[in-house]
Amino acid sequence: MKIKTISRSSDSYVPVSNARESALPRNLNPELHPFERAREYTRALNATKLERVFAQPFVGTLGDGHRDGVYAFAKNFSSVNKVATASGDGIIKYWDITSRSETYSYKAHYGMCSGLIVTPNQKSMLSCGVDKTIKLWEISNDSDYNQNYNYTLNSDNSISNKGLLKTYLADFSLMSLDHHQSDDLFITAGLEINLWDINRNKPLSNLSWGADNITCVKFNKTETSIFASTGSDNSVILYDIRTNSPTQKIKTSMRNNSISWNPMEAYIFATANEDQNSYLWDMRYMDKSLNVFKGHVNAVMDIDFSPTGKEIVTGSYDKTLRIFDSNKGHSRDVYHTKRMQRIFITKFSMDSKYIFSGSDDGNIRIWRSHANERSGPKSSKKRSKEEYDEKLKERYADMPEIRRISRHRHLPGYIKTADHIKTEETQSLKRREDNRRNHSTPGSVPYIPERSKPVVGRVHKQ
Amino acid sequence: MSTRRVDFNSSVKGDQNGKKSHIPNKKRVKQIQQMEDDYEDALESAQKAEILLTEEQGFVEAEGMERTWKFKQDDIVKNVDISTAAKHFELKLKDYGPYTIDYSRNGRDLLIGGKKGHVASFDWRLGRLHTELHLGETVNAVKYLQNNQMFAVAQKKYVYIYDHEGTEIHKLSQHLDPTLLEFLPYHYLLVSAGKSGWIKYHDISTGEMVSQIRTKLGPTVSMRQNPWNAVIHAGHSNGQVTLWSPSMSTPLVKIQACNGPVRSLAVNRDGRYMAALGADKTLKIWDIRKFEELGSYRAPTQGNTVDISDTGLVSVGWGPHVTVWKDVFKFHQSDPYMSHLLPGSQVQTTRFVPFEDILGVGHNNGFSSLIIPGAGESNFDALEINPYETTKMRREGEVRMLMNKLKPDMISLDPNNIGTVDKRKPQERLNAREAAQREIEEKEKEEKSENFEQYIRPDSAPKDSALRKFKKKQRKNMITERSMRIEKAYEKENELRRQKEELENKIQQKKDELESAFDRFK
Numbered sequence: 001m002k003i004k005t006i007s008r009s010s011d012s013y014v015p016v017s018n019a020r021e022s023a024l025p026r027n028l029n030p031e032l033h034p035f036e037r038a039r040e041y042t043r044a045l046n047a048t049k050l051e052r053v054f055a056q057p058f059v060g061t062l063g064d065g066h067r068d069g070v071y072a073f074a075k076n077f078s079s080v081n082k083v084a085t086a087s088g089d090g091i092i093k094y095w096d097i098t099s100r101s102e103t104y105s106y107k108a109h110y111g112m113c114s115g116l117i118v119t120p121n122q123k124s125m126l127s128c129g130v131d132k133t134i135k136l137w138e139i140s141n142d143s144d145y146n147q148n149y150n151y152t153l154n155s156d157n158s159i160s161n162k163g164l165l166k167t168y169l170a171d172f173s174l175m176s177l178d179h180h181q182s183d184d185l186f187i188t189a190g191l192e193i194n195l196w197d198i199n200r201n202k203p204l205s206n207l208s209w210g211a212d213n214i215t216c217v218k219f220n221k222t223e224t225s226i227f228a229s230t231g232s233d234n235s236v237i238l239y240d241i242r243t244n245s246p247t248q249k250i251k252t253s254m255r256n257n258s259i260s261w262n263p264m265e266a267y268i269f270a271t272a273n274e275d276q277n278s279y280l281w282d283m284r285y286m287d288k289s290l291n292v293f294k295g296h297v298n299a300v301m302d303i304d305f306s307p308t309g310k311e312i313v314t315g316s317y318d319k320t321l322r323i324f325d326s327n328k329g330h331s332r333d334v335y336h337t338k339r340m341q342r343i344f345i346t347k348f349s350m351d352s353k354y355i356f357s358g359s360d361d362g363n364i365r366i367w368r369s370h371a372n373e374r375s376g377p378k379s380s381k382k383r384s385k386e387e388y389d390e391k392l393k394e395r396y397a398d399m400p401e402i403r404r405i406s407r408h409r410h411l412p413g414y415i416k417t418a419d420h421i422k423t424e425e426t427q428s429l430k431r432r433e434d435n436r437r438n439h440s441t442p443g444s445v446p447y448i449p450e451r452s453k454p455v456v457g458r459v460h461k462q
Numbered sequence: 463m464s465t466r467r468v469d470f471n472s473s474v475k476g477d478q479n480g481k482k483s484h485i486p487n488k489k490r491v492k493q494i495q496q497m498e499d500d501y502e503d504a505l506e507s508a509q510k511a512e513i514l515l516t517e518e519q520g521f522v523e524a525e526g527m528e529r530t531w532k533f534k535q536d537d538i539v540k541n542v543d544i545s546t547a548a549k550h551f552e553l554k555l556k557d558y559g560p561y562t563i564d565y566s567r568n569g570r571d572l573l574i575g576g577k578k579g580h581v582a583s584f585d586w587r588l589g590r591l592h593t594e595l596h597l598g599e600t601v602n603a604v605k606y607l608q609n610n611q612m613f614a615v616a617q618k619k620y621v622y623i624y625d626h627e628g629t630e631i632h633k634l635s636q637h638l639d640p641t642l643l644e645f646l647p648y649h650y651l652l653v654s655a656g657k658s659g660w661i662k663y664h665d666i667s668t669g670e671m672v673s674q675i676r677t678k679l680g681p682t683v684s685m686r687q688n689p690w691n692a693v694i695h696a697g698h699s700n701g702q703v704t705l706w707s708p709s710m711s712t713p714l715v716k717i718q719a720c721n722g723p724v725r726s727l728a729v730n731r732d733g734r735y736m737a738a739l740g741a742d743k744t745l746k747i748w749d750i751r752k753f754e755e756l757g758s759y760r761a762p763t764q765g766n767t768v769d770i771s772d773t774g775l776v777s778v779g780w781g782p783h784v785t786v787w788k789d790v791f792k793f794h795q796s797d798p799y800m801s802h803l804l805p806g807s808q809v810q811t812t813r814f815v816p817f818e819d820i821l822g823v824g825h826n827n828g829f830s831s832l833i834i835p836g837a838g839e840s841n842f843d844a845l846e847i848n849p850y851e852t853t854k855m856r857r858e859g860e861v862r863m864l865m866n867k868l869k870p871d872m873i874s875l876d877p878n879n880i881g882t883v884d885k886r887k888p889q890e891r892l893n894a895r896e897a898a899q900r901e902i903e904e905k906e907k908e909e910k911s912e913n914f915e916q917y918i919r920p921d922s923a924p925k926d927s928a929l930r931k932f933k934k935k936q937r938k939n940m941i942t943e944r945s946m947r948i949e950k951a952y953e954k955e956n957e958l959r960r961q962k963e964e965l966e967n968k969i970q971q972k973k974d975e976l977e978s979a980f981d982r983f984k
Contacts, residue, residue: 001528003538005520005546005819005835012516013850022852024844027515028508031732032843034690035648035868037878042866396881 044396047389048406055371057335062095062364063102070358072116073345080350084125085364086113092127094139106163108135115177124165128174128188136166168201176216181224189214189229195241207239209246218259222266230256236271238283250286251456258302264309272300278314279454288452293324295331297418301344306352313355315343318415321357334409335367517840520819531798538833546833549820553829560810561824566606567647568849569816573613574829575604581615593628605643607666608863609856614652616640621654636671637662642685646692649868653694655682661696663708663870672870673708684726690733691877697724703738707873710898714875717753718939719746730770735791737776739765745778747790753940757794771814772839777821779809784823786834802832817842817849914951920958929955
C-alpha cells in the first residue's frame with residue numbers, strides 16, 4: 001500500500017507570535033474563486049459609491065480674499081505653494097498656500113488690476129491695470145514653509161518691504177499681460193499689443209493686427225517665442241516674436257475670453273468662449289477645432305490646462321467650474337457652492353492636485369482636482385487598494401448602475417433650468433436646420449461638424 | 463478566450479492587408495491591444511504561480527493483488543503520519559441519533575445534530591467544544607452560516623439561529639416545517655426547504671425574507687446548492703430535480719434525474735456535475751452543463767446520502783456502508799475507491815471536510831471521521847478561505863464578505879454573465895424576470911404554432927409515426943411542455959389507431975350511454 005494524505009504543518013501557516021504576519025498562500029485555480037465576475041462587479045460598485053460619498057471638492061479659501069472681485073491670477077511656475085491674485089480695486093496679493101495667508105499685499109493700481117504675472121526669476125511680480133500703468137513689484141519666496149525649496153534664486157534672503165521697483169507707462173488702459181518664459185520680455189494687451197523689455201521704459205514693438213481691443217495674451221511656455229491673443233473682434237491671433245509679427249488669425253463666431261497653452265504639446269491650446277463652449281485648437285490646423293468642451297450654461301470666462309496637459313478646468317459666468325478630460329467632450333466633474341459668484345479665474349495648481357478659482361465675491365477658493373482624493377501620506381496598503389479600485393471602476397465603467405452613480409451630480413436649480421432651456425434651444429435649431437435641409441435641393445444645406453462651427457474665417461499674415 | 467483573440471487578430475491583420483479595421487479609432491485599437499496583452503500576461507503569471515503551490519495532494523495506491531476499496535481504516539491509520547491518524551476518530555452517541563452533520567467553510571469546525579435534539583459545535587481537530595445543546599425537539603438539519611460564529615438548526619416547526627455559545631438569537635418563524643438547510647455564503651442567503659413544498663431564501667445579514675417559492679411538487683426531499691453559481695438544486699418525490707434561483711418563481715431547469723424519489727443530491731465544486739441518489743437504489747451522475755446523464759450506479763439497498771469532495775470523489779452512504787468513488791465523472795467505474803462499514807448502524811449524512819483528506823459520517827450511533835486520501839484540495843487560497851485564520855483575520859474577512867455581498871438577483875445559471883456585453887438594442891433589453899417571462903410567452907406561442915395534432919395519422923403504420931420521431935428526438939428524461947404535448951398527441955394517435963383496428967376487425971364498440979337515456983323520446 002502506497003499512501004499519502006494532506007498533512008500540513010500548522011507551524012508554516014500560523015505565526016509564532018502576534019507581531020508576525022501569517023503566511024498567506026495563494027492558489028489561483030478559478031474553482032477556488034467562485035463568482036469572480038459578480039464579486040468584482042460588486043467591488044467596483046462599492047468603490048464607485050464610496051467615491052461619491054467621499055467627494056468633497058471644496059478645501060477652503062485663501063485668507064480673507066479680496067475686497068472686490070478677483071480678476072487676475074498668477075501662478076508661480078517654480079513653486080507649488082505660492083500664487084498671486086489681483087482684484088477689481090487694484091490690490092494685488094501674494095499668497096502662501098501652505099498657511100493660506102498673504103505674504104505681500106500692495107495697492108497697485110487705481111481702478112481694476114487686469115493682469116498679473118510672477119516673473120520667471122521669482123523675484124518680482126508684474127501687474128497692469130486700467131490706469132494705463134504697468135508696475136514691477138518685488139517679492140521674495142522666503143518664509144517658514146519653503147525650507148525645502150531651492151534658494152539659489154533668492155540667495156540674498158533679505159525680507160522685502162520695498163514693494164514697487166519700477167513703473168512703466170502705457171498709452172492706453174491695459175487688459176492683459178504675460179511674461180516670456182526665459183527672456184526679460186513681456187507683452188501687454190489693450191488697444192494695441194506691445195512687446196516690452198523689462199529693463200526699458202518704452203515698448204520694443206507694436207504687434208497689433210486689426211482688433212479694437214485685445215482681452216487676453218498668453219506666451220507659449222514650450223515654444224517660447226510664440227504667443228496668442230484673443231480680441232474683441234472675436235479673433236484668435238498667433239504671433240511670433242522672432243519675426244516680430246503676427247502669423248495667423250482666425251475669427252470665431254463669438255468672442256474668446258481666455259487662452260491656455262498645453263504645457264506638454266506645444267502646438268495645442270484651448271480657448272474659453274463666450275458661446276458657452278470651450279475649444280481645443282491645433283495651431284498648425286486652425287480651420288477647425290480639435291475638440292469642443294460643452295456643458296456650461298453661460299459664457300466661459302477662464303480656461304487652464306493641468307500641468308500634465310491631460311485635463312482642462314474651465315470657470316464660467318454661470319458660477320460653476322467644470323473639469324474636462326482634454327480628449328472628451330463632456331465634463332468629468334462640476335463644482336459649485338452656494339456663495340460663489342460668477343467665476344472669472346480658474347487655474348490648476350502646479351502639482352495638478354488642486355484648482356484655484358477667483359470669483360466676483362472676492363474669494364479665492366481652493367478645490368481638489370479629484371473630489372474624492374485626500375492628500376497626506378498613505379500606507380502602501382491603502383495606495384494599492386486605491387489603485388485597484390481605480391482599475392475596477394475603469395473596467396466596469398459602462399455598467400448601467402455604475403455609470404449612473406458615477407455621473408450623477410447635484411446641480412443648483414438655476415443651472416438645471418438653464419440647461420433645460422439650452423437643450424430646447426439647440427434642439428429647435430437642429431429641427432429647423434433639418435427642415436431646411438429636407439425642403440431644399442439635396443446637398444445645398446451641408447452638414448457642418450460641431451468642431452468647425454466656431455470658425456468663421458482664417459487669415460495668414462503674408 | 464480563444465474566440466476573442468481570433469476576433470481581434472483578424473481585425474488587426476485586416477489592417478495589415480490594407481483593409482479597414484472595424485475599430486475606427488487608432489487610440490481605441492491601441493487600448494484594446496493593451497488590454498489583450500494585460501490579459502495574456504495575467505494568464506501567464508497565473509500559470510507560473512502554480513510553482514508556488516507548496517502542498518501535494520494525497521493518494522492511495524494498491525500494490526499487487528491489493529484493491530484500494532479493501533483497505534480498512536485501521537490499515538490506513540497504521541500507514542499514515544501521526545497528525546493524520548489523529549484525525550480518525552469516532553464519537554459514540556447512541557441515544558440521540560441519527561446524526562446530521564455540517565462542516566464550517568474552512569473545515570475547522572464541525573456541527574452535529576442528532577434527530578432527537580442533540581446539537582454540538584466543536585473544533586474537531588483540537589477536540590475543543592464550542593457549545594452543546596439539548597433542544598428537546600426534533601432536529602432535521604444543521605448548517606453553519608458564514609463562519610463558525612453562528613449556525614442554523616432546522617427544528618420541528620421552525621428554523622432557529624444560534625450563536626457560537628449556543629444562545630438562541632433568532633427564530634425564523636416564516637420557515638415552516640423545515641427539513642433541509644443550505645447557506646449561500648457569497649449572497650448571505652439561508653435557504654430552507656421541507657415538507658411544506660416551499661423554498662425560502664432568507665438574507666441573514668439584513669434579516670429580510672428575499673424570496674419564497676412554491677415548488678408545486680410536494681414536499682422537498684433533498685436539496686443542495688451548486689457552489690459554482692449558487693443555484694439551488696431540489697430533489698422531489700417524483701424523481702425530478704429542479705433548479706431554482708430566488709428571482710424566478712418557476713424552476714430554471716427541471717431534470718428527471720431518477721425514477722424514484724431523489725433521496726440526496728450533491729454538486730461538485732466547479733458546478734459541472736451532479737450526483738443524485740434515488741430511492742430506486744441508483745446513483746445517477748449528471749452533466750449539468752449539457753443536462754445529460756453520464757452514468758448510473760446501482761446499490762443493493764437504498765442510499766441515504768451523497769457528497770462530492772473538492773477533488774471530485776463521490777461518497778455514498780447506504781445502510782451501514784460508506785463507499786467512495788473516484789473518477790466517476792470521467793469513466794464508468796466498476797469498483798469503488800474506498801469503502802467502510804459501520805456495523806449495526808445506518809449512515810445518515812456524509813460530508814467531506816474542505817481542505818482535508820477526511821470524510822465525516824453521521825450515523826445512528828454517533829459520528830465517525832474517516833481518512834480518505836486524495837479527497838481534499840491541498841492548496842488553499844488564504845485570501846478566500848483560510849483554515850488557519852486567526853480571530854482577527856476571521857473578523858476582517860467577515861467584514862469584507864459583507865461589503866462584497868452579492869445581490870440575490872445575480873444568481874443565474876451562468877455566473878459570469880455579469881459584465882458581458884448585451885448586444886441587443888437598449889430598448890430591447892429587459893431585466894432577468896421580464897426576459898424569462900417573455901421567453902415563456904414566446905415559447906408558448908411557438909408551441910401553439912407547432913400543433914402536434916396535425917401530425918396525428920392513425921392510418922399509417924405505427925413505426926412511421928412522425929410523433930414517434932419527435933418523441934425520440936427529445937432529450938432523454940427532460941420534461942418540457944413540448945415533450946408533454948408530444949406525449950399527449952402520441953397517445954391520442956395510438957388510441958385512434960386502436961379504434962380503427964377494432965373497427966376493421968368488426969369488434970362492437972361501446973355505445974354512448976347518454977344515447978340510451980334519450981331513447982325514451984323515440
